[in-house]
Amino acid sequence: MRAPEFWRADGVAARALTPLAWAYAAGGDMRRRLARPRMVAAPVICVGNLVAGGAGKTPVALSLGAAAVELGHNPHFLTRGYGGRITGPQRIDPARHTAADAGDEPLLLAAVAPTWVAQDRAAAADAAVAAGAALLIMDDGHQNPSLRKDLSLVVIDGDYGLGNGRVMPAGPLREPPADGLARADVVVMIGEDRHGIAANAARWVPVMRARLSPTEWSKRFTGEAVLGFAGIGRPEKFFATLRALGCRVVGEQAFADHHPYTADEIMRLVERAATRGATPVTTAKDHVRLPPEARAMIEVIEVTLDWADADAPAQLIERAVKRRRARPHG
Numbered sequence: 001m002r003a004p005e006f007w008r009a010d011g012v013a014a015r016a017l018t019p020l021a022w023a024y025a026a027g028g029d030m031r032r033r034l035a036r037p038r039m040v041a042a043p044v045i046c047v048g049n050l051v052a053g054g055a056g057k058t059p060v061a062l063s064l065g066a067a068a069v070e071l072g073h074n075p076h077f078l079t080r081g082y083g084g085r086i087t088g089p090q091r092i093d094p095a096r097h098t099a100a101d102a103g104d105e106p107l108l109l110a111a112v113a114p115t116w117v118a119q120d121r122a123a124a125a126d127a128a129v130a131a132g133a134a135l136l137i138m139d140d141g142h143q144n145p146s147l148r149k150d151l152s153l154v155v156i157d158g159d160y161g162l163g164n165g166r167v168m169p170a171g172p173l174r175e176p177p178a179d180g181l182a183r184a185d186v187v188v189m190i191g192e193d194r195h196g197i198a199a200n201a202a203r204w205v206p207v208m209r210a211r212l213s214p215t216e217w218s219k220r221f222t223g224e225a226v227l228g229f230a231g232i233g234r235p236e237k238f239f240a241t242l243r244a245l246g247c248r249v250v251g252e253q254a255f256a257d258h259h260p261y262t263a264d265e266i267m268r269l270v271e272r273a274a275t276r277g278a279t280p281v282t283t284a285k286d287h288v289r290l291p292p293e294a295r296a297m298i299e300v301i302e303v304t305l306d307w308a309d310a311d312a313p314a315q316l317i318e319r320a321v322k323r324r325r326a327r328p329h330g
Helices: 012-016 018-034 057-071 104-109 121-130 177-182 197-201 235-244 263-275 292-297 312-325
Strands: 044-049 075-079 115-117 135-139 151-157 186-190 207-214 225-230 248-254 279-282 303-307
Touching: 012 018, 044 057, 044 312, 057 075, 057 104, 057 135, 057 151, 057 186, 057 207, 057 303, 057 312, 075 104, 075 121, 104 115, 115 121, 121 135, 135 312, 151 197, 151 312, 186 197, 197 207, 207 235, 225 235, 225 263, 235 248, 248 263, 263 279, 263 292
Parallel strands: 044 135, 044 151, 075 115, 075 135, 151 186, 186 207, 225 248, 225 279
Antiparallel strands: 207 303
16 A cells, blocks of 8 residues: 555644544554463564555564674565465565565565564474574564564664654554554664754664665666666655665656566556656666566666664664573563
């Protein structure tokens, strides 16, 4: 689905849906109060957020996973696999599984470290530990109470912020910000903080800063004509990346988040780009959802997460590991 435009600013529609938002927030709060989070035999780092849609969770998880591999911690990722048919727990094999099987994020995560898809996160954690995982990184799950977390990160997109500040369906929030921040250990602010959220969040938890930047490989498109398309939480972020990269953007096409592309859709985009002398480009997350026969026709604009403090990933990992060592298992 695409996030409703009224989620960005308060208005009549948001106010009309407020009673449903109260019920949604109350239901989530009750679920967490009644849950008995289970501790597993490996440190758990949760990379979550407060809003529905893209905030930058997966790039943060990928960055932590790559750092954990470099540090020798043998990380495994846990994810629900939104948009896929696997219920799990299932370890993802990119050579065998498709986005239709597992969703798009698991395929990206599996390129860095072993990745498990399951609706039951505790079951996935058990399977990962049995397979030798020494560190578990949850991509999403801040509102999921089934696992005891050793470190909880809340990722916030500085450009979008918290939308209109209301809980779904009146706004984009999964829960009231004060509740979510009270369970967090760190806020990761991605990009420029256009809404002044960092200063307020710092009343609860430390704030780390990072930004998404095109890779050196993607910079080859600077000055080139491109037709961009994306089916992510906020496609406008991708189009802004193209403009910041210095591309000549001759067309933009937004799709719903996790959109399953058809061969006909891609051919129309390729033909449209050709008539304008442009290269069709998309995100890495979208590229894994393209029909296999269409992937060679589409270029990927890759981005990397640059931390303001280059040592931040290692610091976060070590913090989680030390916390687990201080807690007896059980």
